[in-house]
Amino acid sequence: MNRLETDILVIGAGAAGMGAAICAANSGVSVIVVERNPDAGGILNQCIHNGFGLHYFKKEFTGPEFAYQLYSKTKESGIQFLFNHFLLQLDLKNKTAIFASEEGIKLIACKALIYTAGARERPFGSLLIPGDRVSGIFTAGVAQRLTNIENRLPGTKALILGSGDIGLIMARRLTLEGVEVVAVCERMPYPGGLARNIDQCLKDFGIPLLLSTTVTEVRGDGRLREVITSSLDENYNIIEGTQRSWSVDTLVLSVGLVPSTTPIMDYFSIDSKSRGVIVDNCMRTDKDWIFSAGNCVIIYDLVDYVTYQGEMAGRSAVNYIKNGNNPARYPIKKGNGVGVINCSYYVENSDLELYIRVNKPKEKAKLVVRSDNTIIYEGKPSAFIPSEMVRVKIKAEKIDDSFKKSSLVTEIIDL
Amino acid sequence: MRICIIGGGIVGTLIARQLGRFDIEVMLIEKEYDAGLGVSKANSAIIHAGYDDEPGTYRARFCSKGNMLYDELARQLDIEVVRVGSHVLAFNNEQRNVLNKLYQQGLNNNIRNLRILERDEILDMEPNINPDVVASLYAPSAGITEPWQICIAATENAAANGVEFHFNEEVIDIDAQGNKIRRVITDKHEYQVDYVINAAGLYADRIANMAKDVAIPIHPRIGEYILLNKFTTADLIHSIIFPTPSKMGKGILVIPTVDKGILLGPTSSDLNYRLKDLRATSSEGLEQIVENAKKLIPGIDIKETVKTFAGCRPETSQKDFYLGASRKIYGFFNVAGMRSPGLTAAPAIAQWTCEELQKTYNLKFNLKKDYNPYRKKIFHYYNNISLEDYDKEIQRYPEAGRFVCVCNKITEKEVIEAIKRGATTLDAIKFRTRAMFGECQGGFCTHKILQILSRELGFPLEKIVYNNAKSYVVDGKVRK
Incomplete structure (x- = not known):
């Protein structure tokens, strides 16, 4: 049996996993990415149509091109990839993940784990x-x-x-x-x-x-x-x-797609309804050393969003390794009109990036984030449809402490 | 002397295995590509305890005996039989009276360890049962299995002992000139045979017609099922949950599967004899399953469904098996009308058939010297081997470290082994390995299995089918 050690272990080499790996490696920590398929990119590789990367690369790519662009970035950062490796089990106590491949069994010990396994089809x-x-x-x-x-x-x-x-x-x-x-x-x-x-x-x-x-x-x-x-x-x-x-x-x-979380459902919390990994806005799960991002959390519209969230997971994992902090977090609730939301918790003193899908179309409405009666964010009036996610960024200084007494609530208010 | 078994379902294959013990020439003909694809494939997969079979029936005679034979069968054939026990639930006094009658009948049928349980004890054992329950008939000897695995295992074992199997070959005529079995004619060959065992399931009446025997009074009865995701529903129940039976039969059940999923069903509707190929589910049927299953286990979440399916079983007008030598055609032996509890009774019927053949036709079968009753299943690596041993195994067989099915964690080694043992279709792989049987239902692995089948068998992808010749998967190349 083979034993490896790394600072950060990423499971899944799709857009979220590569985003996380690049971000982490650029901060100087060691990163291993493990992938069950023979190549990086996940499902992007079969999406030969265009329309990928308009946000992230400010250019239009096909799926394989998007994957290639990300993979090229990983090459500059000294990230180690292990392809054709399948997760057998996690050893939470020893922070070790165990994989099988045609080379044999591999135990990989890490300081932080990032789970980016994507989704499956219904x-x-x-x-x-x-x-x-x-x-x-x-x-x-x-x-x-x-x-x-x-x-x-x-x-x-x-x-x-x-x-x-x-x-x-x-x-x-x-x-x-x-x-x-x-x-x-x-x-x-x-x-x-x-x-x-x-x-x-x-x-x-x-x-x-x-x-x-x-x-x-x-x-x-x-x-x-x-x-x-x-x-x-x-x-x-x-x-x-x-x-x-x-x-x-x-x-x-x-x-519809369902987050791929069955392999890890015994190790960290998932939402019993959506089956997505429950994370805070730093993409941390209920285990302080485990992070998750991408379609295994919620189903996104765009691979660009998935990559951003992967990067967030990478940054947070590095932050955890370097500073070991475990700041308090507070629930974010779904109010009227909100169907799907990433994330479920807000970590105090951090910038908040929300991805929201409305539960039914609205001709004219606005998105509001509030704690009790204090409005923290108010979007411009616009139309909303479930097929197009709304992405909202709120700076930490805009979020006053009132939510600590109750929670943050997101809602869509009809106009 | 040559014996020809027609039909590779549970009784056909178990009889083949039983006859394979002896120094005689035995062949089995099955029209499908694989064993167990008819009645044996889609049923409740229950080893019944045997309390509900009226005295004097073949059912009562063979059910409890068959139940007991399953332990040895499981050991010899390396198949999974789990004695999970069963509860028949009563929700009022009228139903409780029915339980008492079943209990008495069970005693008469020599069913061991039957008990009537009261509400608190039931809910201690199965907390998700509807709390309105007042009593249950608990039968610890009831169990579950995978019927198709038994057919496959019996086939492998019988073949290893010299029984000749002909799959994908359909019997089209039987020569019984002078009211004596002489030849079996298929779409491919002709065979000189002395005895025919009619184990053709839903088509046993057609085979009897070919042999000019008296008509077998069977008709198809269809049952629909819903299978729930094992990863999210496994803890819901641990034993088989029946409603109180009625005139309509055993009713709709909630059944744990050996793969740790939950099966709901069956519905029960009699079909015209012309509809024996029907395997369609209906919206009424599926609704009926949900409604009735929830009466037993209110916490069932139908959104966790991974598959719906239907199976037909051969029902007879006597509501009993149709067994024994034809009085009209010498050498023609029926093992037909295998309605419920046919699966449970099958091992006992196979033994009996072997004895009855010798008695009826004045034969004496001699045991083979080198007969081997054992067969090993395809080894499943995940969670069944220490990491050290697994590592060593992969050094010898790298394909044991290549994962094909990600839900059920099936390796390429397992798929290749299934092909070596005769699998040529996607369903044959599925029923031997459980690949494509998980929550994604083949979404991630069907293309890989197509490639492996194509490579190992030397077929182009276009030739690979799900289960029968018409069920092709892909329709030609995109680019030459």
């Missing part, structure tokens, strides 16, 4: 859609992997369920490769992906987007042959008589 089975058990039903990520990396077409005629960004991207991707995409169905009355993707992936290709519509049955013998869709009322109940049959051999699902 599977078809979780949707409780009745019908035959057939092949030809793919999550969008699997369809994307097959098309872009394995050089294989998932089928010849497809319907897409879910208008999340990857569903929209796959609608275009499959169309470009000669697969007929008959429609994208979305159960909500508004689209789940970014507005620019609705335009560039559906409208430009004449692919219909059917809102308040879902798949209510799949049929076939061995392979998918027919998908039945139905319209939904405002309570998401099926409207009888709206059934529509689509003869397709492929169903692609873009029905």
Whole structure:
């Protein structure tokens, strides 16, 4: 068995992990990044479309380009990468993580750990859609992997369920490769992906987007042959008589991502509902030496945001190693209108960076952060939609101490 | 002399294993690519205690005996059988009376350690049971298993002892000229045989027709199921939870699986005989499962579903197994109508079949000298080996350190071993290793397993299927 030591151990070499590693290594500490796949970049490598990096690099890249740019930065910083390594267990007492690879078992002792494992896709089975058990039903990520990396077409005629960004991207991707995409169905009355993707992936290709519509049955013998869709009322109940049959051999699902936290759920706290790691605004978990960032915390819209949060985790981990401090933290609560929020706690005397997703569209509203009755932050009036996260930065000096008596509350106030 | 078993489900494969002990020529023909893909694949996976089988039935005769045989079977075949025990819950006095009757029937069937429990004791054992419960019939000998693993294990063991297996081969006719079994004709070959054991499950009636035997009165009864994520629901229950049975049958249950998940179901609807290939779930069925399961365990969170599926079982008009030698066709032996508790009874029926064949046809089977009753399962590394030993193992087999399925932590070594043992499809890998069986349902590993199958078998990716010939995965290349 092989034993290694490092100041900071990062698990996962996606955007969050590389962001964390770069930030940490630039502060002069030693960093090892462990990745279960053969290369860095995570799911970016199969996202061959453009639109990445507009915030972080101020340039537009494809997914693999974004990954390459980040990976190049790590090369300047002396970060050690271990690819094809799989996490077996954590030893919290000895601050050691144990990995398997084809070289054998490796024990890596560290001073701080950063967990950046990304997310997984919700599977078809979780949707409780009745019908035959057939092949030809793919999550969008699997369809994307097959098309872009394995050089294989998932089928010849497809319907897409879910208008999340990857569903929209796959609608275009499959169309470009000669697969007929008959429609994208979305159960909500508004689209789940970014507005620019609705335009560039559906409208430009004449692919219909059917809102308040879902798949209510799949049929076939061995392979998918027919998908039945139905319209939904405002309570998401099926409207009888709206059934529509689509003869397709492929169903692609873009029905949401779930943070990948199962491997660590026994070691540090995760949110039982969202399954994301619970962190404060310094990306610290409930263990003082463990940090986490990226889609294993909450599901972000943009890889740029993921990278920023990775950097925050890297900075905080270095700060912990160098100063060993464990400052007090206070809960941040979700008020009216807030669906998803990163983070769950605020560390006193720190700058606060919030990522908020509203729970339903608002035509005109404003975001407010307050403690009891003291307003700490008030955004400009604007429209909000769940598919586009709001990013808010508040300087430490703007946050007075009143929240210590209660908590910080974020809410969306209708205007 | 040659015996031909038709059907590679739980009874077919266990009979094959049983006959494999003897110095006789035995073959098994199965139309699917793998063992256990019919009735045996999708059921409640319960080893029943045997209290609910009325005296005088084949069910009563073979269920409790089969239950007892499972310990030895598990040891010899290295399969998982966990005696988790079962509770039949009563929520009122009327239901309590039913429990008392079942208890008495259980005593008559020689079921050991049955007890009627009162509310407090039940809730001490299973705190998540609906607190309105008043009593339960507790049967500690009830257990759970993975039926497809038994079929696979029995196949491997029987093959190692010389039984010949023909998968992906369908019987299309049986020559029974002069009311005597002579030949079995498949879509690929013809075989001269002396005896046919009809273990064709839902299709046993079709096989009986081919042999010109009297009609077997079976029809399909479909049951739908919901499987919950083992990582988030495992602690909900530890034993099998039944409602009080009614005229409609055993009802909808909450069942722990040996993989630590929770299974809900089954529904129960009789289908026309023409619908025996139906494996579809329905919105009514799934709703019914949720509603009824929550009456037993209110804390069930249906959002934790990872999969829904349906299975058909062969139901007979007598609500009993259809067993024994045909009186019309010499050499034709039925092991059909394997309704519930067919899984539990199967090992006992396999033993009985072996004895009955000798008695009926005046045969004497001699034990093979080199018969080996043991089979080892594919070794699963994760959490089953010390780190030191694991390290040594990886030095010998680097593929033991390459992880394929990230949810269930399955290595490439395990997948390759499954292929060496005969797996050629994605489901065959899944049922042998549990890869693709976890919370992401193959999202992260299907492409890897496709590649490994393609490499090891020398098939192009396009030729790889989920389970049957029509269930192809990918449809050609994007670029040449």
